[in-house]
Amino acid sequence: MPKITYVAHDGARTDVDVTEGENAMHGALFNGVDGIVGECGGALACATCHCYVDESWIAKVGGPSSQEEQDMLGIAAAEVKPNSRLGCQIVISDELDGLVVHTPDRQY
């Protein structure tokens, strides 16, 4: 099962196992990781799953997967950076085993 490390704004790291096919938002919620809210349940309607893909993973994960994701990032509460993604749009696969995701200082 792929492992994801979530790094909080204060630097605290949490390693969790995430089922392949799940997304990085659910990976946080199902494992009690703070910093990702996922208010809309992954329907691309809230941006409270905003996160930053670690620089070492951005080439593999890539940028926003759709215009809708790009548009929703526009309403994210925290600063949007080149490595910003919506966690609900990052689908976890074995290729992403070891992924490191940083959570922003706020989602509202």
Ligand code: FES
């Ligand atoms: S959970 Fe709402 S946009 Fe990702």
